[in-house]
Amino acid sequence: IDYIKWDANRHAENAGSEFLPKDRQSHFWIDYVQGFYKVMERIRAKYPDVLIQACASGGGRTDLGAVKYFSHTWVTDNPVSPRSFDITNGMTMCLPPELIDRLITTMGAHSMAELDFQLRQMMFVRPTAHHGHGIGTPMDAAENPQQQARIWHFMDLYKNFVTPFIEHAKIYHHTPALDGEDSRGLGMLELVAEDSSRAMLGVFRLADGADDGLTVRFKGIDASKRYRVQVDSAGEQFELDGRVLKYEGLRLAPGTSLTSELILLTALS
Numbered sequence: 711i712d713y714i715k716w717d718a719n720r721h722a723e724n725a726g727s728e729f730l731p732k733d734r735q736s737h738f739w740i741d742y743v744q745g746f747y748k749v750m751e752r753i754r755a756k757y758p759d760v761l762i763q764a765c766a767s768g769g770g771r772t773d774l775g776a777v778k779y780f781s782h783t784w785v786t787d788n789p790v791s792p793r794s795f796d797i798t799n800g801m802t803m804c805l806p807p808e809l810i811d812r813l814i815t816t817m818g819a820h821s822m823a824e825l826d827f828q829l830r831q832m833m834f835v836r837p838t839a840h841h842g843h844g845i846g847t848p849m850d851a852a853e854n855p856q857q858q859a860r861i862w863h864f865m866d867l868y869k870n871f872v873t874p875f876i877e878h879a880k881i882y883h884h885t886p887a888l889d890g891e892d893s894r895g896l897g898m899l900e901l902v903a904e905d906s907s908r909a910m911l912g913v914f915r916l917a918d919g920a921d922d923g924l925t926v927r928f929k930g931i932d933a934s935k936r937y938r939v940q941v942d943s944a945g946e947q948f949e950l951d952g953r954v955l956k957y958e959g960l961r962l963a964p965g966t967s968l969t970s971e972l973i974l975l976t977a978l979s
Contacts, residue, residue, distance in 0.1 A: 711757050716780070717765040743775070750779035763811070772801070777809060782836050784811045791823035791968055792916040795897045798831045799883060807901065808877045810835040814861075823968035825857065826943070829864040830912050830972045833872055834881070834899050837865070871974060872910065875903035882929045894918045902930030906952075909937075909975040919967045925959040928975070933957065935977045942972040949978065 753762070764771045764783040777783055785801045788794070789812070801810050812835050813819065814828045829837075884898035897914040909931050913924065931937070933953040939960070940947050950960070955975070962971055 711760050714753070714760060714762045715765050716762060743773075747775055747779075750776070754779055772805060777805060780809070782809045782811045784813065784838070786812070787817055789813050789817055789819035789828065790821060791827055792893050792897075792914075792919075794819070794823075794828065795831060795914045795916060796893050798835060799886070799897055799899065802834065802881055802899070803883060803886065807835050807879065807881055811838050812836065813838050824970070825860055826864075826972075827914065827968055827970045829861065830942075830970045831914070833864065833868055833910060833972065834901055834912060837868055867974070871908065872901070875908050876901065878904040880904070880930050884926075884929070892917045896921075896924075898926065900929055902928075906930065906932035906935060907977045911973045911975075913962065913965075913971040913973075915965050915967055915969050917967060919965070919969075921965060923964045924962045926962060926973070927957065927959040928952075928955045931956055931975060932977070936979045937975040937977055940974040940976075942974070952977075 750762075753760070761781045762779065764776070764780045771777070771780075772783060772785060783805070785805075786794075786797045788797065794812075798810075798812060812832055814832050814837060819828055832838075880902045882900040882902070884900060885896055894917045896919055897916055898912065899914075900909065900911045902909040909928055911926060911928060913926060915921065931952050933951075933956045935952040937950060937952055937955060938947060939950050939955070941962075944963075954960075960973065965971065
């Protein structure tokens with residue numbers, strides 16, 4: 711066995727009352743979860759290196775008792791913006807980013823916000839995209855080459871920029887308090903390598919998030935280092951001292967609601 715996808719929802723709301731005597735009903739979920747742990751314990755003992763993914767509304771199995779058995783976990787079946795950012799933001803407060811898997815295709819992901827808004831969120835967790843099937847593209851339709859090129863741009867960034875440091879990265883939530891399905895204003899996440907050699911900051915303008923420009927400051931970088939700065943939307947690269955990026959800030963161009971920006975830093979010294 712090389713791979714297990716555990717895909718089964720906990721649809722058992724009535725099972726306790728339908729199949730168990732009254733003196734056991736209050737313990738139905740306790741028994742279920744403890745039994746689930748025992749199954750996973752046996753699988754892990756026999757196949758310690760197998761890749762196991764938690765699926766089916768993943769958020770139903772994000773307790774630490776379950777997550778420790780899985781290689782990574784889908785945390786939601788709802789990828790529609792701006793709620794998609796609320797979920798990415800909130801779950802990365804609970805679990806390590808490298809264990810969180812987010813979908814960027816199907817289930818209405820294409821219905822709100824720009825494509826980059828969704829793709830940039832994936833840089834802070836584990837991205838999942840259906841091979842050969844773009845966001846919102848019917849199965850029998852031809853692929854949009856511009857759309858596919860943008861998807862592969864971010865997959866390349868993830869593989870070559872993010873993967874080398876995410877497992878030991880620090881994550882900073884610049885805007886931690888976001889409530890409701892249609893959060894408003896601004897959302898910001900920052901991922902920084904353990905040695906401050908790389909960093910990435912995502913700016914997500916949510917509902918009513920239009921602005922005349924923003925000044926953003928990195929929290930986790932080393933002020934004594936000098937960095938190459940890459941602004942993804944503009945495709946621009948330049949150099950700045952860490953002191954400037956950390957204390958004075960970087961000014962971004964104006965943006966409208968449900969758009970985003972990604973800034974990547976690579977230490978030069």
